[in-house]
């Protein structure tokens with residue numbers, strides 16, 4: 001993302017410090033590049049630089065501040081064209097080390113993270129799994145990089161620990177961590193506390209690993225990730241000593257557990273059932289844009305993504321309020337695809353005024369609000385920490401009338417069957433739709449904190 005903001009004149013100010021804030025310093029910690037233009041002659045080089053930094057791995061936001069007086073200057077400088085850049089490829093010796101470690105292992109596994117969520121990497125990883133049969137799991141930001149209907153898919157690491165997928169990782173003796181990004185909640189922890197840990201960890205990324213007490217990989221394959229995966233795939237010979245039975249067994253148990261929950265048609269709607277319904281209502285290339293709340297865990301675990309970047313979610317700062325804006329951006333970039341934002345009532349209300357923009361721009365999208373009249377995620381956390389339920393409930397507007405007041409369409413779910421009808425209707429009808437869906441969160445704590453851990457541990 002490239003952002004340009006204005007500023008009062010910097011050379012001479014008639015109004016003293018009025019309305020002047022150091023925006024560049026404010027942007028610095030949250031962008032890859034933040035710069036104030038102090039001379040129009042430098043605009044082409046600074047703009048070119050901002051794009052270079054924003055686009056280079058890992059891509060991110062860049063900010064330029066353009067003060068009024070600089071914007072008003074004349075310059076002979078001309079735009080600077082982009083160069084053609086190829087990312088360096090991984091060195092052959094590191095590829096050989098990785099291949100040797102994987103071939104020696106009995107139970108290798110692939111962990112697919114944020115940095116692997118790129119078109120060519122997705123293709124290469126698909127080919128790699130086809131050739132080797134090595135199972136894979138993803139972080140939240142790696143969701144959909146390989147079709148999750150694949151029989152070698154082990155699950156998405158959405159909870160911090162104790163899930164079926166974590167048991168599968170514990171079973172591995174060689175973890176190939178592809179596109180690891182430290183901003184994500186780690187899907188596994190290495191031990192540096194005397195606990196025996198014989199697992200070999202291979203880090204495949206564009207950058208060397210940032211070492212911390214729970215991550216200090218043994219082998220690093222550094223370079224373009226898609227190319228590295230391709231090189232490893234070409235060099236590796238599948239081993240007849242590999243045994244994935246236990247790992248796949250954990251996944252089988254997870255599917256059985258989720259299937260049972262997803263069949264529950266109670267009203268207010270049960271979150272695992274809602275996830276199932278959304279999946280069934282949407283085509284493969286639909287984009288689900290999650291806000292941040294406890295339902296994100298249900299979606300990350302249970303929504304079967306079959307294509308890359310079809311589940312947009314934030315596993316870093318996880319700011320509430322992102323669901324509707326990311327759905328709007330998706331609808332603008334992909335007008336031909338079905339776009340669904342999934343928000344909590346709390347997160348939706350943080351940016352709900354953007355419905356005006358969505359309606360004005362004529363976007364086609366649906367917002368599904370999971371309504372519990374509370375900050376459900378924090379309720380769950382407080383319950384788990386043994387605190388009294390305090391300060392987390394509130395009243396909401398009438399979401400149907402609220403949507404209508406913006407010129408959007410509003411609906412309220414009255415049963416599980418009605419939810420299915422509404423999802424199908426909103427998928428097929430143009431315009432902005434808002435579905436107010438009462439949810440039953442009463443079992444979040446028990447299932448996510450206790451039941452899953454107990455079931456996976458018993459295997």
Ligand SMILES: Cc1ncc(C[n+]2csc(CCOP(=O)(O)OP(=O)(O)O)c2C)c(N)n1
Nearest residue numbers: 293294318319320344345346347375376377
């Ligand atoms: C801007 C922001 N403020 C606070 C938080 C901390 N936080 C995470 S989830 C959550 C509650 C979300 O409530 P809601 O959107 O209603 O979803 P629910 O968990 O109830 O499904 C809060 C307060 C955050 N992630 N972002």
